[in-house]
Amino acid sequence: MRLPTLRRNRNSEPGRVLGTARLDRRTKRLVGRLRPGDVAVIDHVDLDRVAADSLVAVGVAAVLNAKPSVSGRYPNLGPEVLIAAGIPLLDDLGEGVFERIREGDQVRIEGNTVFAGDEPVAHGNLQDAESVGKAMADAREGLSVQLEAFAANTMDYLRQERDLLLDGVGVPDIETQMQGRHCLIVVRGYDYKADLDVLRPYIREFKPVLIGVDGGADALVEAGYTPDMIIGDMDSVTDDVLRCGAEVIVHAYPDGRAPGLPRVNGLGVPAITFPAAATSEDLAMLLADEKGASLLVAVGTHATLVEFLDKGRGGMASTFLTRLKVGGKLVDAKGVSRLYRQSISGSSLLLLVLSAIAAMASAVAVSTVGKAYLGVVAEWWDNFVFQLYRLF
Numbered sequence: 001m002r003l004p005t006l007r008r009n010r011n012s013e014p015g016r017v018l019g020t021a022r023l024d025r026r027t028k029r030l031v032g033r034l035r036p037g038d039v040a041v042i043d044h045v046d047l048d049r050v051a052a053d054s055l056v057a058v059g060v061a062a063v064l065n066a067k068p069s070v071s072g073r074y075p076n077l078g079p080e081v082l083i084a085a086g087i088p089l090l091d092d093l094g095e096g097v098f099e100r101i102r103e104g105d106q107v108r109i110e111g112n113t114v115f116a117g118d119e120p121v122a123h124g125n126l127q128d129a130e131s132v133g134k135a136m137a138d139a140r141e142g143l144s145v146q147l148e149a150f151a152a153n154t155m156d157y158l159r160q161e162r163d164l165l166l167d168g169v170g171v172p173d174i175e176t177q178m179q180g181r182h183c184l185i186v187v188r189g190y191d192y193k194a195d196l197d198v199l200r201p202y203i204r205e206f207k208p209v210l211i212g213v214d215g216g217a218d219a220l221v222e223a224g225y226t227p228d229m230i231i232g233d234m235d236s237v238t239d240d241v242l243r244c245g246a247e248v249i250v251h252a253y254p255d256g257r258a259p260g261l262p263r264v265n266g267l268g269v270p271a272i273t274f275p276a277a278a279t280s281e282d283l284a285m286l287l288a289d290e291k292g293a294s295l296l297v298a299v300g301t302h303a304t305l306v307e308f309l310d311k312g313r314g315g316m317a318s319t320f321l322t323r324l325k326v327g328g329k330l331v332d333a334k335g336v337s338r339l340y341r342q343s344i345s346g347s348s349l350l351l352l353v354l355s356a357i358a359a360m361a362s363a364v365a366v367s368t369v370g371k372a373y374l375g376v377v378a379e380w381w382d383n384f385v386f387q388l389y390r391l392f
Contacts, residue, residue: 017088017109019061021101021116027051028215028236034058039107041097046071047078050189056085062109065091066098069127070135079132090114093124157318160254160277165325168290172272176229176247179292182208185284186216186227188236189300195333196223196299208297211288213281216300217241231287232280234260242269249273249287251280278318289326296326299333 019039024030027042028051034040036059044051045067055063069079069091082089090109097114100121101107108115114122125131163169184203186192196219202208203225212220214232218241221227230237231249242248242264248271252258256275264271274283281301288296301319323330 017062019107021064021103021105021107023098023101023103025098026235028054031055031058032236032238034060037061039064039109041066041101043067043095043098044069044078046073046076047082049077049081052078052081053190054188056081056087060087062088062090064093064097064101064107064109064114064122064124065089066093066095068092068125070132070139072135072139075136075139079127080129080136083127083129083132089127090124091127093122097122154320157277157321161318164276164278164286165321168286170274170276171287171290172249172274174229174247174249174272174287174291176209176291178209178288180294182206182295182297183211183288183293184208184297184299185211185213185281185288185301186219187213187281187298187300188215188219191334192216192219192300193223196220199297199299199333202297208295209288209293211284212237212241212246213284217244217246219300229284231274231284232260233258234263239267242267249283251276251283253277278322282318282322285322285326285330289329294329296330297333298330301332 017039019037020035021041022030022034022038023041024033025043027040027044027047030040030042031051031054034055038058038060039062040055040058040060041064042051043066047065047069063082069089070076079089079091088109090112093114101114101116105116107121112123112126113120114124164171184199186196203210209229210220210225210227211229211231212218212227214230214234215236216232217227217230217237221241221244226244227241227246229247229249230242231251233251234242234248248264248269250258250261250264250271250273252261252273252275254275254277256273258273258275261271261273274287276283276286278286281298285296285298
């Protein structure tokens with residue numbers, strides 16, 4: 001395999017990458033601690049696009065993955081995103097990388113080897129466009145197996161949560177009023193920043209209930225809004241956003257266990273739980289639907305089969321059924337953006353204003369009243385110039 005050219009940061013030399021190591025087995029939790037030029041050490045089999053997009057957005061110097069970035073189960077999109085951004089991806093390093101590299105260590109990547117100081121600490125597979133493309137092609141050959149598994153998961157979820165899906169059994173009582181209102185549900189998923197940006201006119205006009213799903217609440221705050229509700233397992237929303245005054249609903253397992261509840265209670269934030277086997281974004285949709293929302297606008301949620309499989313969780317089968325349940329009032333953000341996209345550019349608007357001024361000037365010049373006003377203005381100007389001459 002031809003080794004790719006490693007992208008350089010300001011501390012790097014040709015053929016190698018230097019950076020400060022930041023480690024976490026959960027990629028989305030790690031992203032909050034990363035800084036531009038860091039080396040991200042992750043434990044993420046079948047790296048998905050959302051995780052890769054977040055690493056690219058931070059500006060990491062390289063990604064070290066203890067697991068294979070493409071296992072072959074399905075064609076996940078994350079590795080292609082990193083390679084296209086020029087970020088070196090060294091994967092299948094093994095579990096030992098988390099023992100040999102510590103948080104804050106200065107690491108160096110040369111070819112397939114990771115060094116801490118002068119000591120080689122791990123060897124892996126340095127991916128490039130060719131190797132990732134081949135792995136993706138192999139994964140597509142087994143896609144039928146994943147589709148069968150997805151269908152089986154869908155039926156299992158339907159049997160387990162049919163009362164919630166059909167009759168809303170288990171939906172908690174909430175304080176936020178949704179009856180007859182629009183609800184904007186934001187997930188930190190695909191293209192969420194661009195979608196939020198084009199939705200500004202819609203938000204300003206309709207003032208929807210703003211629901212942030214975990215890190216989606218931070219996305220709302222970053223865009224200049226305050227969420228009305230935060231729902232999720234609370235593993236990627238920041239403490240400051242949890243304290244913003246939004247109503248907090250903690251996603252719990254079907255048996256009632258809610259791992260995120262102690263963290264919320266520790267911050268002194270009141271919260272209620274919503275036990276269900278669905279994903280947090282599904283719970284947000286089902287909750288808003290059950291509480292009488294007239295329209296659900298989704299930002300960053302999963303909408304296609306490719307996105308369901310790329311997420312790589314059996315629980316994504318619930319999203320398919322949830323969309324069937326609320327489909328009559330669900331609108332994807334990209335559809336709303338097409339309705340509200342501004343078609344007049346700034347230069348066109350300036351030309352329109354100048355044309356209007358020219359038309360008004362012409363009308364004044366040819367009308368009788370206009371000529372009289374022009375005469376008065378001309379006389380005033382002559383007097384002004386005469387007074388200047390007298391002064392100097």
